[in-house]
Amino acid sequence: MKNSKSNCPINQALEVFGDKWTLLIIRDIMFDGKHYFREMLGSDEKIASNILTDRLNKLEEFRILIKTKDAHHKQKNVYSLTNKGIDLMPVMVNLAHWSTKHREVSDKDKAHVMELVDGGQKLQDKMSTALREELKSVSLE
Amino acid sequence: MKNSKSNCPINQALEVFGDKWTLLIIRDIMFDGKHYFREMLGSDEKIASNILTDRLNKLEEFRILIKTKDAHHKQKNVYSLTNKGIDLMPVMVNLAHWSTKHREVSDKDKAHVMELVDGGQKLQDKMSTALREELKSVSLE
DNA sequence: TTTGACCAGTTGCAAAAAGCAACTAGACAA
DNA sequence: TTGTCTAGTTGCTTTTTGCAACTGGTCAAA
Numbered sequence: 141m142k143n144s145k146s147n148c149p150i151n152q153a154l155e156v157f158g159d160k161w162t163l164l165i166i167r168d169i170m171f172d173g174k175h176y177f178r179e180m181l182g183s184d185e186k187i188a189s190n191i192l193t194d195r196l197n198k199l200e201e202f203r204i205l206i207k208t209k210d211a212h213h214k215q216k217n218v219y220s221l222t223n224k225g226i227d228l229m230p231v232m233v234n235l236a237h238w239s240t241k242h243r244e245v246s247d248k249d250k251a252h253v254m255e256l257v258d259g260g261q262k263l264q265d266k267m268s269t270a271l272r273e274e275l276k277s278v279s280l281e
Numbered sequence: 282m283k284n285s286k287s288n289c290p291i292n293q294a295l296e297v298f299g300d301k302w303t304l305l306i307i308r309d310i311m312f313d314g315k316h317y318f319r320e321m322l323g324s325d326e327k328i329a330s331n332i333l334t335d336r337l338n339k340l341e342e343f344r345i346l347i348k349t350k351d352a353h354h355k356q357k358n359v360y361s362l363t364n365k366g367i368d369l370m371p372v373m374v375n376l377a378h379w380s381t382k383h384r385e386v387s388d389k390d391k392a393h394v395m396e397l398v399d400g401g402q403k404l405q406d407k408m409s410t411a412l413r414e415e416l417k418s419v420s421l422e
Numbered sequence: 423t424t425t426g427a428c429c430a431g432t433t434g435c436a437a438a439a440a441g442c443a444a445c446t447a448g449a450c451a452a
Numbered sequence: 453t454t455g456t457c458t459a460g461t462t463g464c465t466t467t468t469t470g471c472a473a474c475t476g477g478t479c480a481a482a
Contacts, residue, residue, distance in 0.1 A: 184286070
């Protein structure tokens with residue numbers, strides 16, 4: 141509580157996600173299957189490498205993702221969502237859904253989002269399960 | 282699209298909400314029934330008045346809220362959510378829900394959030410309807 | 423075993439945003 | 453007319469962001 145402006149649930153969330161980049165990183169891992177620093181660095185929004193480093197470290201401190209060593213390449217780190225991170229899926233889906241209704245979004249993205257909204261809990265559960273499997277596989281090392 | 286880093290739905294949302302204050306202002310109006318500048322200025326998180334001015338203006342430009350003159354006090358502005366703003370309710374509820382599970386939140390707030398989650402669509406619809414009534418009453422002037 | 427591409431970051435500096443406190447001009451109620 | 457309340461503004465400092473160049477280590481192929 142010490143470094144908190146308030147313990148209101150919305151504020152508590154914003155102290156983790158209240159910036160332009162954090163949720164994009166989570167999107168990269170959650171929906172785009174990215175796991176490496178360079179993959180995220182290459183995303184459309186062109187995050188700077190120092191900001192990416194900073195956000196990945198913060199997300200690791202918050203235990204929203206974990207960093208593990210790649211088995212086949214000593215220098216590569218594998219970033220995976222924890223359960224705490226995977227639990228953000230409904231937030232992400234609702235945020236994206238709002239955008240499809242009220243912001244400019246391509247038809248392709250729109251269709252992708254509506255699949256997650258209409259497909260409902262079933263598809264989201266399937267995706268969450270897959271992410272939890274990934275998590276299990278890296279946390280065994 | 283010109284000033285956009287990308288048209289990904291998550292990014293499109295972050296270009297509106299990707300900061301520490303915007304969603305707190307929406308919370309004030311949506312859940313705490315605040316309508317005036319000074320009321321929002323007084324919230325627990327202690328936003329600075331210049332930042333509040335800036336965010337209210339941006340939210341008005343995005344048409345997420347509208348500013349109208351108070352009927353009984355010439356100097357007062359009444360801030361109300363538009364339908365575009367009211368549509369953010371599922372995002373807010375899911376964000377708050379995540380916080381109750383993964384961040385430090387008071388039991389009172391936790392109960393309040395769970396009411397919205399468990400009470401489900403019915404309670405959220407009721408609240409949305411009330412907000413739309415407010416909107417209707419100010420937009421008739 | 424050398425070469426060149428690739429890896430996760432780091433560094434230094436400039437620009438933008440946030441934060442703070444004091445202040446303004448008009449409105450209201452007594 | 454006095455004091456309080458209104459929505460903001462102003463000037464300044466501190467913090468964060470953004471950019472580009474750079475580092476030291478790794479890897480696969482020649």
